[in-house]
Amino acid sequence: MKNLKRILVVLLVVSMLFTAFACSNGEEPQESKSEAASDQFKGEKLVVGVWGGTIEAVLREAVVDPMEKEYGCSIELVLGGTADRRAKLYTEKGNPSMDVLFLNIFESKQAVDAGVAQEVDSSLSNFDQLYDFAQTGGYGMSIMGLGIAYNNELVSSPITSWKDLWNPEYKGKIAFPNYPGFEGDAFISATAQAFGYDIETQIDEVFAKLEELKPVPMFYTSLDELFLEIKLGNILAAPLFNSYANDYIEQGFPVGFAYPSDPGAILAKDTIVIAEGTKHDALAKEFVNRCISVDTQTAYAEKIFFGPVNKNVVVSDDVAKKLVYGENVESLVNLDWDYILLQQDAWTEMWNRRIAAD
Numbered sequence: 496m497k498n499l500k501r502i503l504v505v506l507l508v509v510s511m512l513f514t515a516f517a518c519s520n521g522e523e524p525q526e527s528k529s530e531a532a533s534d535q536f537k538g539e540k541l542v543v544g545v546w547g548g549t550i551e552a553v554l555r556e557a558v559v560d561p562m563e564k565e566y567g568c569s570i571e572l573v574l575g576g577t578a579d580r581r582a583k584l585y586t587e588k589g590n591p592s593m594d595v596l597f598l599n600i601f602e603s604k605q606a607v608d609a610g611v612a613q614e615v616d617s618s619l620s621n622f623d624q625l626y627d628f629a630q631t632g633g634y635g636m637s638i639m640g641l642g643i644a645y646n647n648e649l650v651s652s653p654i655t656s657w658k659d660l661w662n663p664e665y666k667g668k669i670a671f672p673n674y675p676g677f678e679g680d681a682f683i684s685a686t687a688q689a690f691g692y693d694i695e696t697q698i699d700e701v702f703a704k705l706e707e708l709k710p711v712p713m714f715y716t717s718l719d720e721l722f723l724e725i726k727l728g729n730i731l732a733a734p735l736f737n738s739y740a741n742d743y744i745e746q747g748f749p750v751g752f753a754y755p756s757d758p759g760a761i762l763a764k765d766t767i768v769i770a771e772g773t774k775h776d777a778l779a780k781e782f783v784n785r786c787i788s789v790d791t792q793t794a795y796a797e798k799i800f801f802g803p804v805n806k807n808v809v810v811s812d813d814v815a816k817k818l819v820y821g822e823n824v825e826s827l828v829n830l831d832w833d834y835i836l837l838q839q840d841a842w843t844e845m846w847n848r849r850i851a852a853d
Contacts, residue, residue, distance in 0.1 A: 640760030
């Protein structure tokens with residue numbers, strides 16, 4: 496009996512020493528590690544400013560719902576356009592009401608340069624998978640090409656160039672984007688390059704060329720309204736993003752989309768920034784890291800035809816045809832946004848006076 500007790504004591508001591516050794520080497524039981532990870536953000540609330548519609552739906556399914564379930568945190572999506580959330584980011588500098596914001600290619604760079612948004616954190620595990628252009632001025636989320644959507648039943652021959660919009664048979668049936676905004680700035684710049692104007696010294700000539708397309712039947716803000724008018728034949732063509740056009744093509748609208756030459760489709764990049772002064776820095780970075788992951792980027796590509804910024808995403812040939820993807824990424828035209836932004840006040844005045852006025 497005494498020998499049995501001695502054996503039990505020895506086994507107990509050995510067990511205690513093994514546990515101590517494991518803990519000293521940082522080897523916690525797997526269950527403890529998992530619990531610690533899931534509790535890291537428990538009870539935290541992250542506020543994210545983003546667009547609504549299909550973008551919101553995919554983001555909830557791919558990122559928001561899984562994170563809330565895994566971490567016990569809450570993620571509030573504040574929906575709307577970039578103008579409102581961008582204004583809040585600046586007015587609430589240092590004490591932001593939104594922790595993460597989705598902005599466009601130039602707004603995000605401005606925010607980082609102004610110190611209201613953080614510089615990117617290259618230590619995020621998915622960061623190195625991004626294309627180079629998606630690693631600066633915020634975290635790239637998706638890419639699109641601004642080209643030309645057109646009614647493929649009424650346009651007699653496929654549109655292939657920006658210059659084709661000036662075909663006399665389309666006069667008075669070209670919709671314009673609302674201004675100011677990315678699409679308008681890109682349309683002005685594409686017009687300048689298509690007809691060989693120096694945008695810095697010949698902006699009057701550029702606007703005169705745009706005036707030739709008047710009367711303008713619609714300055715679109717609603718895609719549903721735009722595509723209804725295209726379907727009815729009241730509008731024959733409009734400068735538009737490829738992803739939006741392909742969404743309506745999938746719905747059966749009589750629409751074609753051109754990546755026009757002279758100079759080419761214009762690069763558009765949706766970007767994520769983390770607000771400077773956020774009280775939920777680690778959770779914000781985990782949110783961003785999931786947004787740029789292969790899984791989320793694949794969902795964006797397959798469900799809403801937004802080009803992936805993650806180089807490791809692989810999609811079917813059928814989906815690839817509807818995206819800016821792979822080698823096509825290099826074909827997009829990146830504009831000089833630093834210069835364009837300096838001109839927006841002057842261009843807005845000219846647009847209102849010469850394009851929007853009756």
